[in-house]
Amino acid sequence: MLQSRYKYVFLWPALFALLAVIIFPLVYTVLLSFSGWSVNRIGLNWVGWANYARAVVDPRFWQSMGTLYTMVALCVLFEYVLGFALALLLWKQSRAGRFFRVLFIVPMCVTPVIMAVVWRTIFHETLGPMNDVLGWFGIPPVNWLSTTAPAFATVIIIDVWQWTSFIFILMLAGLMSLPHEPFEAAQIDGAGPIRTFIHVTFPLMAPITLGALVIRLIESSKLMDTIYTLTSGGPGSSTETTSYMLYIRGLREFQIGYTASMSMLYLVIMLLGLTVFAKAMTRLMRIAPSTG
Amino acid sequence: MRLSLYIGLKWVALGLWSIFVVAPFLWALTTSFKSDNGVTQGATYIPWLEYEPTLEGWATLFRDPAQGGIEIQEPYLASVLVTAASTFIALVLGTLAAYGLSRFSFRAGPMKNSDISFFFISQRVMPPAVLAIPYFLLLQNTALLDTYIGIVMVYTTMLLPIVVWVMVDFFNTVPIELDEAAMIDGCNPMQTFFRIVLPNCGPGLVVATLLCIIFSWSEFFFAMTLSFSNVQLLPPTVVILNSNKMPWWSLSASALASVLPLIIVAFFLERYLSRGRLARAFK
Numbered sequence: 001m002l003q004s005r006y007k008y009v010f011l012w013p014a015l016f017a018l019l020a021v022i023i024f025p026l027v028y029t030v031l032l033s034f035s036g037w038s039v040n041r042i043g044l045n046w047v048g049w050a051n052y053a054r055a056v057v058d059p060r061f062w063q064s065m066g067t068l069y070t071m072v073a074l075c076v077l078f079e080y081v082l083g084f085a086l087a088l089l090l091w092k093q094s095r096a097g098r099f100f101r102v103l104f105i106v107p108m109c110v111t112p113v114i115m116a117v118v119w120r121t122i123f124h125e126t127l128g129p130m131n132d133v134l135g136w137f138g139i140p141p142v143n144w145l146s147t148t149a150p151a152f153a154t155v156i157i158i159d160v161w162q163w164t165s166f167i168f169i170l171m172l173a174g175l176m177s178l179p180h181e182p183f184e185a186a187q188i189d190g191a192g193p194i195r196t197f198i199h200v201t202f203p204l205m206a207p208i209t210l211g212a213l214v215i216r217l218i219e220s221s222k223l224m225d226t227i228y229t230l231t232s233g234g235p236g237s238s239t240e241t242t243s244y245m246l247y248i249r250g251l252r253e254f255q256i257g258y259t260a261s262m263s264m265l266y267l268v269i270m271l272l273g274l275t276v277f278a279k280a281m282t283r284l285m286r287i288a289p290s291t292g
Numbered sequence: 293m294r295l296s297l298y299i300g301l302k303w304v305a306l307g308l309w310s311i312f313v314v315a316p317f318l319w320a321l322t323t324s325f326k327s328d329n330g331v332t333q334g335a336t337y338i339p340w341l342e343y344e345p346t347l348e349g350w351a352t353l354f355r356d357p358a359q360g361g362i363e364i365q366e367p368y369l370a371s372v373l374v375t376a377a378s379t380f381i382a383l384v385l386g387t388l389a390a391y392g393l394s395r396f397s398f399r400a401g402p403m404k405n406s407d408i409s410f411f412f413i414s415q416r417v418m419p420p421a422v423l424a425i426p427y428f429l430l431l432q433n434t435a436l437l438d439t440y441i442g443i444v445m446v447y448t449t450m451l452l453p454i455v456v457w458v459m460v461d462f463f464n465t466v467p468i469e470l471d472e473a474a475m476i477d478g479c480n481p482m483q484t485f486f487r488i489v490l491p492n493c494g495p496g497l498v499v500a501t502l503l504c505i506i507f508s509w510s511e512f513f514f515a516m517t518l519s520f521s522n523v524q525l526l527p528p529t530v531v532i533l534n535s536n537k538m539p540w541w542s543l544s545a546s547a548l549a550s551v552l553p554l555i556i557v558a559f560f561l562e563r564y565l566s567r568g569r570l571a572r573a574f575k
Contacts, residue, residue, distance in 0.1 A: 002395045002471055004481045010392025011408070014385040014452055021449040022415050025426030032425065086309060089302050102562045103310055109558035110551040111510035113527045117534045118320045118547050127540075129319055132335035161312065169565065222419040225512045229531050243421035243513075250425045251517055263422040271417070 032260035039254045051261035060237065060245065061262055065269065068241040071152070072220045075159040079216060080209075082160065083167025088201075091175045101172070108165040116229040119158050120145070148238040151231050155239055158226055163219075167212050174208035175201075206285035214278055221270055242266050317548070324349040324544040331540050349541030353549060362538065364529060364546050371509060371526040374440065378447035379504040383497070385448070386455025391485055393456070394463035395471060412456040415449075420513040431518060438522045446514050451504045458503065462496030463489070495564055502561045509554060526550050 036047040055061055086104060090097045107115075122128050123144035131141040144150045182204065186196045224243035227233060233240035233248075246266070250259035322337055323330075330336050330343030339345040355361025389412070392398070393405050400408065427446055428437070436442030466489060474484040490497075515525040530550055533543055 001397050002468070002475065002481070004396065006481050007392055007396035007398070009482070010388045010396070010485075011398060014389035014412075014456070015408070017385055018412065018415060018449055018452055021445060022418065022423075025423050025430060026418075028426040028429070029422065082309075085305070089306055098562075100306055100310065102559055103313055105562055106555055106558045107313055109506050109554045109561065111512070111527055111554065113510075113512040114530050114547050114550050115316060117530055117543060118316050120534065121323065121540055121544070122316060122319055127331060127334060129335040129337070161316070165313075173565070218417050222421070224419075224421060228512075229534065243419050246419075246421040247424070247513075247517075250421075251428065256425055256429075259425060263425070266419070267422055270419075274417075 029260045029263055032257055033264050035257040037256035051258050054258065055262045055265055063237065064240050064242045064245040067239060068221060071155060071223060072217060074156050075220055076213060076216045078160045079164045079167050080213060083164045084171050086168045087171035087175055090172060105165045105169050107162045112162055113225045113229050116226045120230055123154050145231055146235050148235055151235060151239050155226060155230065163216065167216065170208060170212040174205055178204050210281050217274060320544040320548050323540050324548060326541045349545040352542040353545055362533060362542055362546060367524045367526045367529040370523055374443055374447060374525060375505055375508045377444045378451055378508050379501060381448045382451035382455050382504055383500060386452050387459050390456050390459030391463055393460050409460050412453050415453045424513065424517045428517060438519050440523055443519055443523055446518060447508050447511060451507060454503050454507060455500045458500040459496055462493055466492055498564045502557050505557055506554060
């Protein structure tokens with residue numbers, strides 16, 4: 001470590017910017033959540049826990065949480081399995097690997113909402129290629145965006161398209177950083193590819209898996225852009241995620257106080273969920289190598 | 293026999309995923325050359341064979357709105373401006389902070405360096421939907437709503453955690469002896485940082501820059517809620533075109549034009565990721 005009187009010059013500007021633009025809004029949201037700020041009553045008027053009492057019995061709020069977490073769980077599961085599989089396939093490729101690597105990381109780089117606009121034309125009921133291609137196999141057209149289950153599936157397909165690339169690149173980097181010795185040992189012991197994967201590759205990748213999953217869970221629980229463009233939460237409220245609902249309640253209906261209290265609940269539940277998930281996964285992974 | 297089957301399956305899998313990845317781009321590309329007869333008769337794919345291609349979709353991007361063009365040039369420019377400004381400010385602030393966190397020890401109550409780094413990174417947890425209302429009110433009260441300064445401010449703080457995350461990691465791989473030698477030669481910390489350490493951090497800076505470009509170019513939620521008429525950014529503009537029942541060919545052309553810079557960024561990102569971290573790890 002270096003020593004200098006001027007060390008604060010490095011840290012302070014960024015820290016100050018962050019505190020000003022992130023901590024203030026957070027504190028302000030807490031204040032707002034105890035206020036009755038709405039279209040008719042503008043200002044920080046104290047209403048105590050009333051907003052929270054209303055939020056915990058609001059079925060729409062809990063429904064949106066349910067939708068969000070079902071979506072997140074399915075998306076992250078598919079993305080992890082597919083991303084890891086693709087990384088394993090390209091792990092030992094050098095020449096052709098380059099081409100596929102570039103191709104496979106493109107989706108995570110392009111703007112989700114703009115791609116959602118393109119996807120909307122793809123999933124169009126009569127003019128889109130999706131139903132057309134299904135027709136080649138004799139499958140009747142599906143009303144992708146206007147019926148509940150297909151709309152849900154559409155959101156998941158698009159999320160998987162976009163973010164599998166992220167898991168892929170993290171897992172590939174992880175695989176490339178693994179030491180060679182355990183694999184040589186497994187080969188000497190005569191272990192086949194499947195046993196090598198279960199007993200060597202998978203346990204060694206556990207920490208990177210955990211990191212990748214936590215990042216994806218955080219990012220996907222913000223899910224809203226695609227919903228906004230694609231389904232507007234519909235049909236009905238079947239694809240309404242919490243972020244989308246907060247946007248409607250807060251910035252469309254201007255129920256500022258009430259939305260702030262739901263935001264706080266959402267944040268607390270999300271943080272608790274993430275902590276529990278990370279703890280459980282760490283424990284699970286610590287046990288796995290020793291029993292394996 | 294089993295090996296060749298495995299290799300065959302592997303290429304089939306890679307091929308299938310490649311098709312899935314490029315499908316939306318190819319669809320947008322072919323749609324952008326269509327006109328009425330290529331769209332309203334059901335899905336068509338191959339130009340000349342299934343429909344007569346025209347340049348109408350692309351031409352609308354360059355035509356004046358008064359003559360039936362679409363207003364995309366100004367938002368495009370605005371997005372370039374906001375992306376450049378917020379990326380630059382976030383890089384300056386974030387790199388300085390990352391260098392500080394990597395080289396000096398800080399203490400704030402019980403918080404040490406690693407806690408401060410974590411504090412920066414943890415800001416990514418915050419969903420934009422939670423921050424949007426206080427941002428809206430904050431910018432409204434400071435008269436910065438719907439201005440470039442307001443947008444750049446919000447974007448910069450959104451990017452800071454990413455820069456700090458990438459650069460702390462990167463500075464930790466640059467040996468501290470380099471700094472010590474420079475300080476002994478009479479450089480002050482700022483000179484050491486700018487003249488000695490920073491020139492050795494090219495790949496890290498490139499990765500941080502590319503990630504910043506991706507995130508700020510693609511940001512939608514803040515762009516939509518915090519800017520309306522003075523500042524019009526690309527993602528909300530394209531979404532509005534979509535809800536205005538814009539014909540598919542113009543829509544596809546503007547979508548492709550909007551993501552083109554990011555496809556180029558992806559190419560460089562892969563290159564630097566594999567040259568830097570991936571290659572180093574591969575040894």
